[in-house]
Amino acid sequence: MCHPTLRTAKSFPGTPKKNEPVPAIVSTHINAAWINDSAVGRLFAALGHPGVDVRFVGGCVRDALLSRPIGDIDIATPDIPTTVMQRLDNTKIKAVPTGLAHGTVTAVVDGRGFEITTLRRDTACDGRHAAVEFTTDWHEDARRRDFTINAMSLTLAGELFDDFGGQADAKAGRIQFVGAARDRIKEDYLRVLRLFRFHAHYGRVPIDAETLKACAELKDGLTQLSAERVRQELAKLLTASDPLASVAMMRECGVLKAVLPEAGAPECLAQVIVIEKSLALPPNWIVRLAALSGPKANAHDIGTRLRLSNRESGELVALLADHPDLTAAMPDSQIDLVLYRSGKEPILNRAILKAAGSGVWAAWEDVLRRALNWVHLPMPIDGDDLLKLGLAGPSIGRALRAAEEAWAASAFRASRAELLEVAKP
Ligand code: ATP
Ligand code: MG
Numbered sequence: 001m002c003h004p005t006l007r008t009a010k011s012f013p014g015t016p017k018k019n020e021p022v023p024a025i026v027s028t029h030i031n032a033a034w035i036n037d038s039a040v041g042r043l044f045a046a047l048g049h050p051g052v053d054v055r056f057v058g059g060c061v062r063d064a065l066l067s068r069p070i071g072d073i074d075i076a077t078p079d080i081p082t083t084v085m086q087r088l089d090n091t092k093i094k095a096v097p098t099g100l101a102h103g104t105v106t107a108v109v110d111g112r113g114f115e116i117t118t119l120r121r122d123t124a125c126d127g128r129h130a131a132v133e134f135t136t137d138w139h140e141d142a143r144r145r146d147f148t149i150n151a152m153s154l155t156l157a158g159e160l161f162d163d164f165g166g167q168a169d170a171k172a173g174r175i176q177f178v179g180a181a182r183d184r185i186k187e188d189y190l191r192v193l194r195l196f197r198f199h200a201h202y203g204r205v206p207i208d209a210e211t212l213k214a215c216a217e218l219k220d221g222l223t224q225l226s227a228e229r230v231r232q233e234l235a236k237l238l239t240a241s242d243p244l245a246s247v248a249m250m251r252e253c254g255v256l257k258a259v260l261p262e263a264g265a266p267e268c269l270a271q272v273i274v275i276e277k278s279l280a281l282p283p284n285w286i287v288r289l290a291a292l293s294g295p296k297a298n299a300h301d302i303g304t305r306l307r308l309s310n311r312e313s314g315e316l317v318a319l320l321a322d323h324p325d326l327t328a329a330m331p332d333s334q335i336d337l338v339l340y341r342s343g344k345e346p347i348l349n350r351a352i353l354k355a356a357g358s359g360v361w362a363a364w365e366d367v368l369r370r371a372l373n374w375v376h377l378p379m380p381i382d383g384d385d386l387l388k389l390g391l392a393g394p395s396i397g398r399a400l401r402a403a404e405e406a407w408a409a410s411a412f413r414a415s416r417a418e419l420l421e422v423a424k425p
Contacts, residue, residue, distance in 0.1 A: 030158060032064040034073065039109040044156045046091035046107075047077055047084065047116065053138070055153040055161070057117075062149045065160075065170050066202070075116045076153065078136035081105050084116050103134055120144065125187035127224050139163055143178055146191050147198055151178050173204020181214040189221035193233035193259070196250050200240035207249055216253035223258075227307040230259050234306070238285040238292075244270055247292070260289075262297035271356035279352075279372055286312055287349050290319040291356055318346055319353055326350055328363040335370045337408035344374040379407045380416040386423055399423040 034040065035056075048054040056064075057076040064070060077084060081097070084105045088095035094108040103118035119141040122130040135141065138153060138161060145151040148166040160167065164178050175198050177184045177191070185191055192215050199207055222230075237243050247266050250256040256263045268291040276283060293302060299320040303313030325338060326347065339347050348371035355364035381403060386396050399422075406422040407414055 030064045030154070032067075032070070034060070034070060035064070035156065035158075039112055039114075040073065040156075042091070042093065042109055043075065043107055043114055043116075046087050046093055047075070047079070048156070049087070052077065052079060053155070055138075055155050057141075057153045058145070058150055061152045061154045061160070062166070062170055062202075064154070065152070065167055073114055075114055076119055076138075076141060077116060078119050078138075080118055080134055084118070102132060122187065127186065127189050127221055130187065145178055146184065146188075146194055148174075148176050148178055149198070149202060170202065173202055175199045175203050175207060177211065181211040182218070185214055185218045185221070189218070189224055190229055190233070192219065192222060192255055193225070193230065193237070196246045196255065197233050197237040197240075199249070200237045200243035200246040203246060206245070212249060212253045215255055219254050219258045222255070227305060231306040231308060234259065234289070235285045238288040239283050241283060242273055243288075244273060260293065260302075262293040262302065264292075264294045266292060267359075268292070268294070268353075268356045271359070271361060272352055275352050275356055275361055275368070279368060281352075281372075284349060284352075286315045287319065287352055290316055290353055293320070295320065295357060315346075315349070319350060323350055323354070326354060326367070328355070328358065328367065330367065332366070332370065333409045333411070335367055336411070337405060339371060339374045340376070340404060340408050343376070344371060347371045347374075377412040379403060379419060381419045381423065385420060389420065389424060391423075391425060395425065399425070 044054055054075060054077045056073065058074045060070040060073045079087070081100050081103055085095045085097065088105070088107050096106040096108065096113075098104050098106045098115070103120055105116050107114045107116055118134045119136060119138060120132040121135045121137070121140040122144045123133050124131040130144075142151040142153065142161070142163050147169075148164040149170040150166070151162075151164050152166040153161045155161075168174075169176060175195060177195075195207065195211070195215065237246065240246070244266060247256065247269065251263065251266065269288055272288055272291045273283075275281075276287075289302070290297075290299070293299075297320060299313070299317040302308070303316055308316065330338075348368070351364055351367045351371055355361035355368060358364065361368075383396060383400065386399050389399075391399055403419045403423045406419060410418070
């Protein structure tokens with residue numbers, strides 16, 4: 001593993017504008033195995049001909065600086081896409097022209113995809129889509145990126161280019177736009193949701209008042225976004241380990257209501273987060289969405305409006321439906337019967353939501369633990385056995401239900417003979 005020393009850029013192309021800080025000279029170490037990966041090495045060897053400055057950009061640089069696991073490795077180059085395709089071809093690397101007009105080529109090395117994008121400058125923006133022009137100026141490319149923490153670039157040798165103070169912001173957990181929030185939002189309203197999403201994952205200090213004011217003033221622009229985008233951002237936001245502070249800010253500036261009019265006070269969401277953590281469960285965004293929407297929300301409406309998948313929508317509908325059969329004070333055999341019939345995930349999630357909504361989730365501890373540790377043991381009799389007993393029609397269903405009750409009541413130890421006895425007409 002290499003530990004290249006990071007140096008900030010020696011040169012600073014373009015004249016810094018107001019509120020574009022000149023980078024401070026900092027040196028640090030990146031302790032990331034992926035930089036030394038052989039596929040990455042092959043790619044840089046293919047693209048980085050002498051005189052061609054190829055760098056890592058965006059999320060991988062940010063996450064490497066914070067010693068977090070990285071998502072995709074995105075690479076930028078001053079070469080135009082046809083040259084990138086040519087260079088990949090020369091070195092027998094598969095190149096897919098995924099978004100040539102926007103400057104993106106996907107290289108496939110050892111079965112992994114890497115996005116390689118030509119440096120760009122936005123020439124016109126309509127609130128979501130930008131017309132772009134290729135450039136060879138790294139500073140221009142950094143300037144069109146959304147947040148300071150997303151606007152850094154890094155060479156293979158470990159030289160960090162940080163024109164907007166992204167490293168300091170990443171370390172402080174400060175999410176700020178590159179440039180003036182108002183202008184950047186008007187170019188692309190998705191950035192409002194990205195702001196809160198990145199805050200949920202990386203924020204450690206509140207978003208500054210001026211930025212929140214801009215979000216409040218421009219929130220109507222969110223109607224321009226496609227439902228898929230809103231869904232995607234909400235899912236990413238709610239999948240953060242603790243998005244509560246971000247959700248509270250979204251609520252204060254009216255952004256939450258703009259994307260989820262059903263949303264009420266986030267107390268129930270706060271409780272869901274506590275319960276998930278205490279049970280060591282990963283965040284479940286649909287359970288969190290249900291908590292945020294509140295028990296009176298129409299789950300069908302939310303599912304349709306946000307274009308949730310059938311599975312997500314089904315889960316939300318089930319979660320927000322009335323479930324009088326699941327209560328905190330249930331005897332163990334009753335909990336087991338419900339678990340046997342409905343399965344672990346639905347009951348666990350339903351119990352989390354009910355417990356969170358009750359405000360006294362300690363009363364639900366028994367249900368939650370039983371659901372968490374649930375192992376399904378199938379009954380030793382089935383419908384065929386009942387047919388052989390001479391049952392037919394609706395009486396089969398009734399007999400099966402009686403057998404299930406006996407099976408749960410016996411703590412899943414009853415014998416086949418005992419269950420057949422219960423099922424007999
Ligand atoms: P993630 O881990 O969520 O993928 P990421 O930073 O890689 O985080 P992407 O959405 O994959 O985020 O975008 C890659 C980079 O492209 C960002 O880091 C940012 O520099 C830039 N970017 C993406 N979307 C926008 C946008 N709407 N406006 C400005 N820059 C953007
Ligand atoms: Mg990414």
